[in-house]
Amino acid sequence: MEGKKLDQYFKLIKIVTPFILVVLGILGYMAFYSNQFTDVGYEPTQPIPFSHERHVGQVGLSCFYCHGNAEKSASAGIPSTQTCMNCHRFIKTDSPHIEKVHESYNNNVPIEWVRVHKLGDYAHFKHNVHIQAGVSCTNCHGDVAKMNVVKQVKPLNMGWCLDCHRGKTKVEIGEWTKYKVHGEWKKDHQGFIAKDKCSICHY
Ligand code: HEC
Ligand code: HEC
Ligand code: HEC
Ligand code: HEC
Ligand code: HEC
Numbered sequence: 001m002e003g004k005k006l007d008q009y010f011k012l013i014k015i016v017t018p019f020i021l022v023v024l025g026i027l028g029y030m031a032f033y034s035n036q037f038t039d040v041g042y043e044p045t046q047p048i049p050f051s052h053e054r055h056v057g058q059v060g061l062s063c064f065y066c067h068g069n070a071e072k073s074a075s076a077g078i079p080s081t082q083t084c085m086n087c088h089r090f091i092k093t094d095s096p097h098i099e100k101v102h103e104s105y106n107n108n109v110p111i112e113w114v115r116v117h118k119l120g121d122y123a124h125f126k127h128n129v130h131i132q133a134g135v136s137c138t139n140c141h142g143d144v145a146k147m148n149v150v151k152q153v154k155p156l157n158m159g160w161c162l163d164c165h166r167g168k169t170k171v172e173i174g175e176w177t178k179y180k181v182h183g184e185w186k187k188d189h190q191g192f193i194a195k196d197k198c199s200i201c202h203y
Pocket of ligand 5 (some may be wrong): 033123124125126129130133135139140156157160161162164169171191194195200201
């Protein structure tokens with residue numbers, strides 16, 4: 001009697017275990033790719049309705065006019081009010097939005113722009129290496145020149161970084177020519193091979 005019960009018990013475990021493993025697998029996958037489902041589409045309202053579409057698409061400014069740090073350092077940086085004042089000292093001074101720019105400048109209080117793209121503190125990203133390798137901003141930020149409000153369009157998770165580093169992504173090249181495009185190109189010129197050791201991004 002006892003032995004038969006034990007047999008049935010083991011049979012049950014044999015049937016149930018694969019299901020438990022599948023469920024754990026799905027949960028693990030969801031955790032691993034979770035920010036793919038949470039951050040894409042993030043489009044916070046900014047304190048002043050600054051439009052990239054107008055300043056890049058229409059006025060014709062280069063990204064580097066305001067984000068010049070991107071080619072020199074890890075972070076691309078957000079321009080100070082001083083940069084806006086180069087033009088808005090004179091342009092559109094009757095607008096209530098530009099009044100806010102003047103207020104920030106006169107009181108020496110920075111505009112509190114809301115951060116859009118942000119990695120966890122345990123992962124490190126460097127703009128300069130990408131820009132100097134010729135990787136265009138569009139690969140990671142989408143077509144900002146057409147955005148009225150900046151929106152996150154790429155997942156920025158590890159799988160996404162690695163797909164490009166392993167040459168699986170078609171890479172758009174920046175129009176800047178001062179740097180020679182380097183990194184080892186795949187035969188089909190679709191992607192770069194960059195390093196994928198854990199320690200380049202986690203330290
Ligand atoms: C006239 C200055 C100016 C120019 C030119 C400009 N930007 Fe910006 N950019 C800003 C300001 C101000 C912000 C912060 C407000 C916002 O997010 O809209 C910003 C924000 C951003 C962000 C979001 C930063 C975050 O919080 O994650 C990205 C990405 C970006 N810019 C990319 C670009 C790209 C790419 C170009 C060229 C196509 C460009 N910018 C040209 C001023 C500028
Ligand atoms: C190279 C010159 C230039 C720079 C630098 C510049 N702007 Fe502008 N901006 C313009 C022009 C031109 C317009 C369009 C004016 C018009 O519609 O008549 C404009 C329009 C605007 C408007 C819309 C105003 C309205 O009410 O229609 C805002 C807001 C604005 N800019 C904010 C900023 C901010 C914030 C910065 C700094 C991050 C900045 N601009 C930097 C030239 C510039
Ligand atoms: C290979 C991907 C990649 C490329 C190319 C790239 N960015 Fe970024 N960008 C990111 C990531 C990832 C973040 C978030 C970084 C963090 O949180 O540490 C970011 C953040 C930013 C920010 C927020 C402020 C900051 O410095 O972190 C701005 C502004 C920005 N990028 C502008 C640009 C511009 C302009 C270009 C092109 C000249 C560019 N980026 C090219 C991936 C990229
Ligand atoms: C090219 C850069 C890069 C490399 C190489 C890399 N990671 Fe990551 N890793 C990231 C980014 C980006 C994230 C997500 C950060 C975020 O969500 O803000 C991440 C997230 C993680 C997480 C948190 C769970 C998750 O997936 O969100 C772990 C654990 C991790 N990495 C371990 C590793 C290990 C182990 C290696 C080596 C086999 C490695 N990483 C290699 C960029 C990298
Ligand atoms: C569109 C392609 C692309 C994407 C997406 C991308 N990278 Fe890169 N990455 C490159 C290229 C190209 C290089 C430079 C390779 C070279 O110079 O040999 C590079 C270099 C790096 C380096 C410097 C490695 C070293 O020490 O030499 C780091 C760190 C890095 N990437 C982190 C990241 C992280 C973190 C992400 C995701 C948030 C990311 N990258 C997304 C293409 C990309």
